[in-house]
Amino acid sequence: MNMETIPDVSIPYLMVMDVYPGATPEKVMEDVSMPIEKAVEGLEDVKAVYSNSYSNMSNIQVEYEYGIDMGEAKRELQSALDTVNLPEAAQEPTVTAISMNMMPVAALSVSSTKEDIVELTSTVEEIILPKIEKIDGVASAKITGQHIEEVDLTYNKAKMSEFGLTEDKVKEMIQASNMAVSLGLYEFEEGEEAVAVDGKFVTTEELKNMMIPVTPSEQNPTPFVKLSEITDIKTVGKVESVSRTNGDNAIAIQIVKEQQANTVDVVDSVKKLIKEEKSKIDGLVIDVSLDQGKPIEESVTTMIEKAVFGGLIAVLIILLFLRDFKSTVISIISIPVSIFMALLLLNWMDITLNIMTLGAITVAIGRVIDDSIVVVENIYRRLHLKEEKLNGRALIREATIEMFKPILSSTLVTVAVFAPLIFVGGMVGELFAPFALTMTFALGASLIVAITIVPALSHFLFKKKLYSEKTEGSHKEAGKLSNWYKGILNKSLNHKIITSLLAVILLAGSLALTPIIGFSFMGSEEDKVMYLTYTPEAGELKEETLANVEELEEEMLKRDYIDIVQISVTENADPMMAMAGGAGGALMYLIFDPEMENFPEVREDIEDYVADIGQSGEWKSQNFSSMSGAENEVSYTFYSEDLNKLNKAVKMAEDVMKKNDHLEDVSSSAKDAFVEHTFNVDQNELLKYGLTTGQIVMMLNPAKGDDVLTTIEKEGDTLDVIVQQEQTKQPKSVDDILARQVPTALGTTMPLSELVKVEEGTTLNTLARSKGEYYATVSGKVIGDDISKATSEVQKDIDMLDMPKGVTVGVAGVQADMTETFTQLGAAMLAAIAIVYFILVVTFREGVAPFAILFSLPFAVIGSFVGLLIAGETISVSVMMGLLMLIGIVVTNAIVLVDRIIHMERAGMSMREAILEAGATRLRPILMTAIATIGALIPLAVGSGGGGLISKGLGITVIGGLTSSTLLTLIIVPIVYEVLSKIFKKNRKEVVEN
Numbered sequence: 001m002n003m004e005t006i007p008d009v010s011i012p013y014l015m016v017m018d019v020y021p022g023a024t025p026e027k028v029m030e031d032v033s034m035p036i037e038k039a040v041e042g043l044e045d046v047k048a049v050y051s052n053s054y055s056n057m058s059n060i061q062v063e064y065e066y067g068i069d070m071g072e073a074k075r076e077l078q079s080a081l082d083t084v085n086l087p088e089a090a091q092e093p094t095v096t097a098i099s100m101n102m103m104p105v106a107a108l109s110v111s112s113t114k115e116d117i118v119e120l121t122s123t124v125e126e127i128i129l130p131k132i133e134k135i136d137g138v139a140s141a142k143i144t145g146q147h148i149e150e151v152d153l154t155y156n157k158a159k160m161s162e163f164g165l166t167e168d169k170v171k172e173m174i175q176a177s178n179m180a181v182s183l184g185l186y187e188f189e190e191g192e193e194a195v196a197v198d199g200k201f202v203t204t205e206e207l208k209n210m211m212i213p214v215t216p217s218e219q220n221p222t223p224f225v226k227l228s229e230i231t232d233i234k235t236v237g238k239v240e241s242v243s244r245t246n247g248d249n250a251i252a253i254q255i256v257k258e259q260q261a262n263t264v265d266v267v268d269s270v271k272k273l274i275k276e277e278k279s280k281i282d283g284l285v286i287d288v289s290l291d292q293g294k295p296i297e298e299s300v301t302t303m304i305e306k307a308v309f310g311g312l313i314a315v316l317i318i319l320l321f322l323r324d325f326k327s328t329v330i331s332i333i334s335i336p337v338s339i340f341m342a343l344l345l346l347n348w349m350d351i352t353l354n355i356m357t358l359g360a361i362t363v364a365i366g367r368v369i370d371d372s373i374v375v376v377e378n379i380y381r382r383l384h385l386k387e388e389k390l391n392g393r394a395l396i397r398e399a400t401i402e403m404f405k406p407i408l409s410s411t412l413v414t415v416a417v418f419a420p421l422i423f424v425g426g427m428v429g430e431l432f433a434p435f436a437l438t439m440t441f442a443l444g445a446s447l448i449v450a451i452t453i454v455p456a457l458s459h460f461l462f463k464k465k466l467y468s469e470k471t472e473g474s475h476k477e478a479g480k481l482s483n484w485y486k487g488i489l490n491k492s493l494n495h496k497i498i499t500s501l502l503a504v505i506l507l508a509g510s511l512a513l514t515p516i517i518g519f520s521f522m523g524s525e526e527d528k529v530m531y532l533t534y535t536p537e538a539g540e541l542k543e544e545t546l547a548n549v550e551e552l553e554e555e556m557l558k559r560d561y562i563d564i565v566q567i568s569v570t571e572n573a574d575p576m577m578a579m580a581g582g583a584g585g586a587l588m589y590l591i592f593d594p595e596m597e598n599f600p601e602v603r604e605d606i607e608d609y610v611a612d613i614g615q616s617g618e619w620k621s622q623n624f625s626s627m628s629g630a631e632n633e634v635s636y637t638f639y640s641e642d643l644n645k646l647n648k649a650v651k652m653a654e655d656v657m658k659k660n661d662h663l664e665d666v667s668s669s670a671k672d673a674f675v676e677h678t679f680n681v682d683q684n685e686l687l688k689y690g691l692t693t694g695q696i697v698m699m700l701n702p703a704k705g706d707d708v709l710t711t712i713e714k715e716g717d718t719l720d721v722i723v724q725q726e727q728t729k730q731p732k733s734v735d736d737i738l739a740r741q742v743p744t745a746l747g748t749t750m751p752l753s754e755l756v757k758v759e760e761g762t763t764l765n766t767l768a769r770s771k772g773e774y775y776a777t778v779s780g781k782v783i784g785d786d787i788s789k790a791t792s793e794v795q796k797d798i799d800m801l802d803m804p805k806g807v808t809v810g811v812a813g814v815q816a817d818m819t820e821t822f823t824q825l826g827a828a829m830l831a832a833i834a835i836v837y838f839i840l841v842v843t844f845r846e847g848v849a850p851f852a853i854l855f856s857l858p859f860a861v862i863g864s865f866v867g868l869l870i871a872g873e874t875i876s877v878s879v880m881m882g883l884l885m886l887i888g889i890v891v892t893n894a895i896v897l898v899d900r901i902i903h904m905e906r907a908g909m910s911m912r913e914a915i916l917e918a919g920a921t922r923l924r925p926i927l928m929t930a931i932a933t934i935g936a937l938i939p940l941a942v943g944s945g946g947g948g949l950i951s952k953g954l955g956i957t958v959i960g961g962l963t964s965s966t967l968l969t970l971i972i973v974p975i976v977y978e979v980l981s982k983i984f985k986k987n988r989k990e991v992v993e994n
Contacts, residue, residue, distance in 0.1 A: 012064035012070065016040070016058075016061075017060075019056060020056060028054065028057065032053070032090055039083060053767040105267055108287070109245035111245065120251060121146040123284070136261070143251055144243045145242060145251045147237050149236070150235075151719050152234055165212065170227075178710045210226070245566050252289070263293055267292060303355065303361075307361050307365055310940070317935045321928045321931075329457075333453060335368060337453065338445035367889060368445070371407040371450035373932065375455070382398075391466055396458055432881070517875055529590065530603060532622070552588070553588070565589075636810070640806050640807040649807040653668075654666060663782060664780065664783055665780060686755060689745060690745025825880040832887050832888075840895070844898075848981055861961065863964030864956070866960055873956060889933060890966075915974045919974060938959070
């Protein structure tokens, strides 16, 4: 089976990226983002469209409804984009699916003790990269920090004017000569043959020796001149992007896997390949700077260990209770068989072995054994009864049939509890589907085992006893514990009001603990890796960015608990960078010593350090880990059609949130504005001098792209020939630009200041839009685990603000996810209780007994909340899952008890006698199943590790809830049963069983 951290969740987002060189954010927004928004908003299943316009780049996120076919959505989006008219300078928009698989599963850092960067680049590009790309399951491998070559061609202006040549003419000649064309098929006498003309330059020398036709003159009588005489041609190498590992230049390789591929297999294959290459190539050093396979293997191993330990504890508990080796063997056979059957079905359905499926197995171990225990215990008990009339096969058959109804209904109930999970929408629904399926398969299998394999094994192992004569007193009907419980139950039934009041007070007390326990979204989980991204300030130069990055890099290298500091600085727009905030930024991985103890504190310390570093740009800690979702963050989104009002509202909210003691790192997405100088042009004035606006734009445009003249071949590689344009000195201020001389059609020149009027304003670094309005987010990180407390305080402050007119506020971040998920899980619980009641009514063919059984549910909360309080856990999605499971598990015990009461009433006992007899008889199986389930969950509740969802919180919830509900079930359910039966005057003696 494939191993993954979490189930394959399709994230309903598509991202459209478009690069528009040299444009300001406003220009990008008007010419690129808004046309794309309009084209996309009307598409089917589109929930929301968010656009971010940066300088030079537009990034649009399209959010869809959960559960739709994303492949089809991508095709529709692509065809919608084909209809959009974009400016000529803008590139073709690219569409990428945002998925868990966008992040690299492995990153390598390659350096060498023997080769320089040029040789190393060819080693990586020619040997290592092709081999990595051939590995099964690798979707792409990207390299940064490599050495690239190009041919620079610089015109010699003086020489060219001697020969009467212009740049354009030379350019045309080169492009016209450097081509290879197939002329097609000619019909010769011998038959058809193909003819082609090839004039491609193969080397730099050929390019230098190209002849350019000129008009002969006295100085130059020949009608040709060599290209090298009028230009300077040289091959240059440069490193395109910066990549360093532990301070040394290195080539970084980032490997992304295919959607269906198995992360662990892909990473293992890459590691194996590296090992081989290192042994073959002298001096090659390859570090794995990112490994997503290791945490998966670790969490899977941890879960398997917990499952095995849990199983062993359950076995020990059964042995202690039954004090009979054969009975224990029969009971525990259901663990391996049920789990094996569940895994077979999961494999058949192509579901991976992940934290959710393994978590379900860990949790199910305690529960799959229940049905078998109940059947074995009943067979064993009847074997030793003095008044038992049956023996042999008949006894086993009767004892199994007697328990069939309660175990069938309790299994159906436990499975039914998970049914509503399928309707919990969104990510949580997709995450929990494999969990629910695994539980269902395992429990279904355990029921089959209990009514087939268990009776068969009992017949085989108890043969001697089954067919021998009964000896007096070999087995007491009820032990000391049963008799003691009988006495307590009788007293409770005689003092119903006091007992019930005590139980209700306990319940109310535990519910009052909720504010102290607090709420959070996901349980915490850690992997000792940090990702820091750097977003340059508006208008920051590349040199400053590199200096800022270097400063932090040096600081991190000093810290001895960090094993690897890997840094990449990119110039161009990269989708991964866009997710982290715009192009031209940097990404730093910090990989910590796996043995270090206090990782959370260290992580917080580094986050504080980068927040207060005081550089021009902004460092941010990103959580790309698989389960991240949003971290514990409170976030508000403001919408408005007026940018000034929006910025005012954001500033107000930011100030309020900064004052709150529960929040830190408060920041807003409305970043600093660039100062913008608008040159207003008077068309008529320009026409007097024979000028157009276009000419002025061309003259002033700072972003001149590389002018690729042609390409040549070098050792199998294609090199671009770039025309080196005269680098005009960078203006130091706006006055420098205004002083620039503009040549007019009249042959004169005049300063730009006489042709334009200057207006000073501001333009934003990033323009974000959604639903046709501008939006900005203000967010802060919650200190501590209790998100709900922090949020409610912030909410009060925000509500009191006097917002500018036309600004609307929405809650985003974790609080929004939490509210939605908790509401859905709450609804799933109510639906589960309704389904449980329905199943019980069908099973018992009456409404009173099932109602008494449901009274065991509320008391599960007591133990759960007390347990969470002691363990210092908060109420999270994981805890909600635990409570949902408890509904199924708790009801099981009550069913076994009530079924016996009804059975004894129909056999002719009075109600009180039947209750006391059933209590004494069923005490042992109830305690056994409850304690076995608790025992199986102890490793989950005690150990650390495991996933963010199947975590300590879930274990504690189930253990605490099962403890309190079992103890109270044994008292409260009989009381409710007796009271309701008297009110509804139920006389079960008259109902004759068929």
